[in-house]
Amino acid sequence: xxxxxxxxxxxxxxxxxxxxxxxxxxxxxxxxxxxxxxxxxxxxxxxxxxxxxxxxxxxxxxxxxxxxxxxxxxxxxxxxxxxxxxxxxxxxxxxxxxxxxxxxxxxxxxxxxxxxxxxxxxxxxxxxxxxxxxxxxxxxxxxxxxxxxxxxxxxxxxxxxxxxxxxxxxxxxxxxxxxxxxxxxxxxxxxxxxxxxxxxxxxxxxxxxxxxxxxxxxxxxxxxxxxxxxxxxxxxxxxxxxxxxxxxxxxxxxxxxxxxxxxxxxxxxxxxxxxxxxxxxxxxxxxxxxxxxxxxxxxxxxxxxxxxxxxxxxxxxxxxxxxxxxxxxxxxxxxxxxxxxxxxxxxxxxxxxxxxxxxxxxxxxxxxxxxxxxxxxxxxxxxxxxxxxxxxxxxxxxxxxxxxxxxxxxxxxxxxxxxxxxxxxxxxxxxxxxxxxxxxxxxxxxxxxxxxxxxxxxxxxxxxxxxxxxxxxxxxxxxxxxxxxxxxxxxxxxxxxxxxxxxxxxxxxxxxxxxxxxxxxxxxxxxxxxxxxxxxxxxxxxxxxxxxxxxxxxxxxxxxxxxxxxxxxxxxxxxxxxxxxxxxxxxxxxxxxxxxxxxxxxxxxxxxxxxxxxxxxxxxxxxxxxxxxxxxxxxxxxxxxxxxxxxxxxxxxxxxxx
Numbered sequence: 018x019x020x021x022x023x024x025x026x027x028x029x030x031x032x033x034x035x036x037x038x039x040x041x042x043x044x045x046x047x048x049x050x051x052x053x054x055x056x057x058x059x060x061x062x063x064x065x066x067x068x069x070x071x072x073x074x075x076x077x078x079x080x081x082x083x084x085x086x087x088x089x090x091x092x093x094x095x096x097x098x099x100x101x102x103x104x105x106x107x108x109x110x111x112x113x114x115x116x117x118x119x120x121x122x123x124x125x126x127x128x129x130x131x132x133x134x135x136x137x138x139x140x141x142x143x144x145x146x147x148x149x150x151x152x153x154x155x156x157x158x159x160x161x162x163x164x165x166x167x168x169x170x171x172x173x174x175x176x177x178x179x180x181x182x183x184x185x186x187x188x189x190x191x192x193x194x195x196x197x198x199x200x201x202x203x204x205x206x207x208x209x210x211x212x213x214x215x216x217x218x219x220x221x222x223x224x225x226x227x228x229x230x231x232x233x234x235x236x237x238x239x240x241x242x243x244x245x246x247x248x249x250x251x252x253x254x255x256x257x258x259x260x261x262x263x264x265x266x267x268x269x270x271x272x273x274x275x276x277x278x279x280x281x282x283x284x285x286x287x288x289x290x291x292x293x294x295x296x297x298x299x300x301x302x303x304x305x306x307x308x309x310x311x312x313x314x315x316x317x318x319x320x321x322x323x324x325x326x327x328x329x330x331x332x333x334x335x336x337x338x339x340x341x342x343x344x345x346x347x348x349x350x351x352x353x354x355x356x357x358x359x360x361x362x363x364x365x366x367x368x369x370x371x372x373x374x375x376x377x378x379x380x381x382x383x384x385x386x387x388x389x390x391x392x393x394x395x396x397x398x399x400x401x402x403x404x405x406x407x408x409x410x411x412x413x414x415x416x417x418x419x420x421x422x423x424x425x426x427x428x429x430x431x432x433x434x435x436x437x438x439x440x441x442x443x444x445x446x447x448x449x450x451x452x453x454x455x456x457x458x459x460x461x462x463x464x465x466x467x468x469x470x471x472x473x474x475x476x477x478x479x480x481x482x483x484x485x486x487x488x489x490x491x492x493x494x495x496x497x498x499x500x501x502x503x504x505x506x507x508x509x510x511x512x513x514x515x516x517x518x519x520x521x522x523x524x525x526x527x528x529x530x531x532x533x534x535x536x537x538x539x540x541x542x543x544x545x546x547x548x549x550x551x552x553x554x555x556x557x558x559x560x561x562x563x564x565x566x567x568x569x570x571x572x573x574x575x576x577x578x579x580x581x582x583x584x585x586x587x588x589x590x591x592x593x594x595x596x597x598x599x600x601x602x603x604x605x606x607x608x609x610x611x612x613x614x615x616x617x618x619x620x621x622x623x624x625x626x627x628x629x630x631x632x633x634x635x636x637x638x639x640x641x642x643x644x645x646x647x648x649x650x651x652x653x654x655x656x657x658x659x660x661x662x663x664x665x666x667x668x669x670x671x672x673x674x675x
Contacts, residue, residue, distance in 0.1 A: 033091045035243045040250070044087035045094040046127060050116025052106040052146070053175045054078045055154045059106045069105035076104040080175030081116035083166055087128035113145045117197075118181045119172055121189045123164035129193070132323050134249060136196045138242065140231070142203030144213040148182035162189055183217065190222050191256075196321045197221045198245045200238065202231035222320045248286075254320040255283040255296055261313055264330065267299045300330060307334030375400030387413050411439055422452035429453045455479055464491050489548045493568070501566055502552030505531070505575055509564050510556060513577040517556070530572065533579040537565050559584045 036043050052058045059078045060069070069078050085097035120127055120137055129135055148160065160181045165174040181189075190197060199214045207230065214228040229241045257266050271278065272285035272294035285294050298317070315328040337343060338359040348357035354373035355364035364373035377400075385391050385398035392398055396405035396414035405414040416439030421428050429435035429442035435453035436443050444453035455478035462469050462476035470481035473492035483492035508528035510517030519527065538549075550566040564577035 030091055030095075031239055032242055035239060036246060042133075044089050044128065044130075045085070045091065046087040047085040047094065047097045047101075048081065048083045048116060048120055048127075048170075049101055050081040050111070050113045051079055051104050052108075052110075052112040053080050053115070053151070053154065053156075055156075055176045056107070057153060058108055058112065058146075065105075070103065074102070076102045078104050078106060079171060080112055081119055081172040083119065083123070083126060083170035086126065087130070109143060110146050110150075111141065111143050112175070112180060113139070113141055114147060114181045114186060115172055115175055117186060118160065118162060118189065119164060119166060121186075121193050121195045122162060123166050124193065126164065126166050126170070134196065134321060135194055136198060136246065136249065138198050138200060140200040140202065142201065142206065142209070144209055146180045148180055148185070151179035160185060186217075187220055191320075194321050194323055195222065196249050198241070199228035200231050200241055201228050206230050249321060251288050252284065252286045253288060253294075254285075256318055256320050258316045258318075259313075260315055263303045263308070264313070264315075265301045265303065266315065267301075269297045269299065271295055298328075302332065304332065308332060370400055377401070385413060387415065389415075416440060424450075424452040424454040450478065462491060464493065493548050501550050502554060502564075505552070505564070505566060506554050509552075509554070509562060509575065509577045513562065513564070513579060514556075514581065531575040531577060534576045535579055537563060537576060537578050556581075 033043070033045070054066075055061070060066070067077065069075060084101065085094060088094065117137065117139060151157075154176075156176065156179050158178050160178045161174075162181065162185055165172055165178075167173050189195070197218070199210075199218050201210045201214055203209065210228045210230060218228045229245070231237065231241070255268055257268070260266050267281060268283040269279035269281050270283075270285055271280070272288070273280050273282075279297060283296075285296075288294060300315075311334070312329060312331045315330060317326040317328060318324055336359055343358070345357040347353045348355065348362070350357045351362035351364065351373040352368075354368040355362045357363075362371065362373050364370070367376070367378040369375040369377050379401065381391055381398045384401035385396075385403050387393045392403035392405065392414040393409070393411075395409040395417075396403045398404075403412065403414045405411070408417065408419045410416045410418050418437040418439070419428065420440045421437035421442050424430035424434070427434075428437045429444070430448065430453040433445070434448045435445055442451060442453050444450070447457055449455045449457055458479065459469060459476045461479050462481045464471050469476050470483065470492040471487075473487040474481045474483035476482075481490060481492050483489070487493075507517045507519050508524070508531045511519040511524035512528050512531040513533045537551075547567055547569040550568070552564050552566060554562050554564075556562060560581040560583035562577065562581045564575055567574050567576070
């Protein structure tokens with residue numbers, strides 16, 4: 018910060034001259050802070066305590082020194098600046114909060130004046146220690162936020178009390194109307210500003226969303242002081258305090274519009290002595306009953322200034338109409354059973370109602386009790402009468418009006434048909450029945466001639482109940498009555514199939530109301546005035562023809578199905594003969610094929626057996642049984658006899674039979 022001190026020395030007069038263009042009544046003061054002189058914040062060896070910067074000359078370490086009280090003598094300010102020298106500590110972070118706290122709470126020593134705008138220019142190039150950091154040095158006593166400066170201006174509790182917290186700094190800044198301007202220098206000023214001082218600046222009185230960055234040579238200190246002073250002087254921020262939870266206070270101003278339109282904001286910027294603005298307060302109460310403490314005090318003040326506006330809010334719980342002589346006791350408007358005030362009756366004990374005409378002196382059970390409970394547990398006993406819940410009725414709510422029968426999903430057919438009374442439907446004169454489902458009128462049962470149900474039925478519940486063989490809404494349809502189907506047979510055959518007794522000319526003239534369709538309408542038409550008669554006839558070929566006869570009040574028309582169902586014809590001899598012959602042929606062919614297949618299999622088996630016998634070696638040693646030798650030998654029987662009798666044997670004879 019040597020560059021800042023040097024710049025302040027040269028620009029002190031210029032700063033004073035520049036501020037003099039805005040106000041002539043100003044003062045300067047000076048104080049410097051380093052860190053607690055205790056390990057590990059400051060080295061404790063004797064050499065370092067005497068020479069904290071090593072061989073370079075600098076002051077002995079200290080926590081905070083108040084060097085100059087507020088004065089309008091710029092020469093004294095410059096002299097005090099010239100006496101400021103650097104010092105050193107052990108860690109990078111510095112104990113600047115100790116010095117800032119002493120500047121804010123030591124009002125008499127610093128020289129703060131009443132009703133003056135108090136500005137602290139907080140210049141540094143490093144971040145700060147805060148509450149809790151002192152524990153590493155064994156300092157456990159919290160900061161008491163009191164002034165502890167000795168006669169020389171040194172802070173005496175630095176090594177005894179912990180650093181102040183951010184909350185304590187903000188609280189004391191608001192209590193003492195201190196506006197803090199952070200000026201951050203050094204090579205890492207952007208990082209220090211973003212991570213440490215921007216958020217702190219936003220919550221302090223007179224702060225902005227960002228701290229100010231110091232240039233490398235600190236030459237912009239004049240612009241920083243001038244711009245921030247003008248911003249503080251031209252900005253008004255109203256703060257309210259002491260507001261209880263039961264009150265809501267909203268602040269509106271016209272500083273942006275300048276007219277009658279108000280914006281909900283407590284901040285006005287860009288104000289000058291020539292530009293005035295109005296602040297309007299809207300105070301609303303959340304009380305639902307009159308509080309015991311009728312009066313509360315509020316404080317409204319501009320942030321950073323000592324001006325205060327005390328507002329006393331008094332809750333008026335009684336109206337003029339509740340006080341004499343407007344109030345009427347034992348008023349005739351209340352049947353002399355209460356006090357008439359503010360347009361209503363405050364009834365005496367035992368009476369209620371708008372005119373105090375309800376006697377509440379008896380028990381509720383006597384007035385409204387039943388075996389099921391007070392008002393049958395379906396109502397409230399008011400003025401000795403049962404006020405039934407929705408859906409219940411009766412003197413003591415004994416009737417459940419939701420038990421009535423329904424029609425079309427509605428109790429008693431809906432409000433137009435009837436009302437449910439004590440479980441039964443009370444129908445309108447136009448309807449009757451248990452659920453008011455039946456109209457009394459018989460108009461729906463009459464035909465065009467005024468006849469009920471065409472004399473073919475009776476009218477019940479607004480609808481016709483037809484006799485046997487008749488149907489339709491007014492019983493005008495007779496599906497099995499003779500004549501309807503036979504009378505239209507010729508036209509049906511003519512139009513549908515170009516057959517029958519009518520030729521083409523007569524067919525065109527007489528059958529204009531007949532049309533051929535692929536599919537007949539099987540159900541009745543939606544028109545209640547049109548009746549349908551389905552017909553089935555048989556033509557001379559034995560085919561079945563289907564058609565429908567539609568009768569309406571003004572005409573009759575017929576639809577005939579374009580296809581008919583015919584029986585099968587007599588059998589064809591040629592077809593039968595051909596079929597039988599074909600069947601016989603197929604059977605014979607099948608038998609031949611089977612015989613051929615079997616013989617082939619048998620021959621194959623015999624041949625296989627022959628092959629196996631040929632391979633047998635026994636055939637090589639035996640004679641052929643069918644072989645006959647070509648020489649025949651004949652034995653002479655006489656020759657044998659001569660031998661027996663002693664005769665000479667005859668020679669044998671051999672013959673070659675060729």
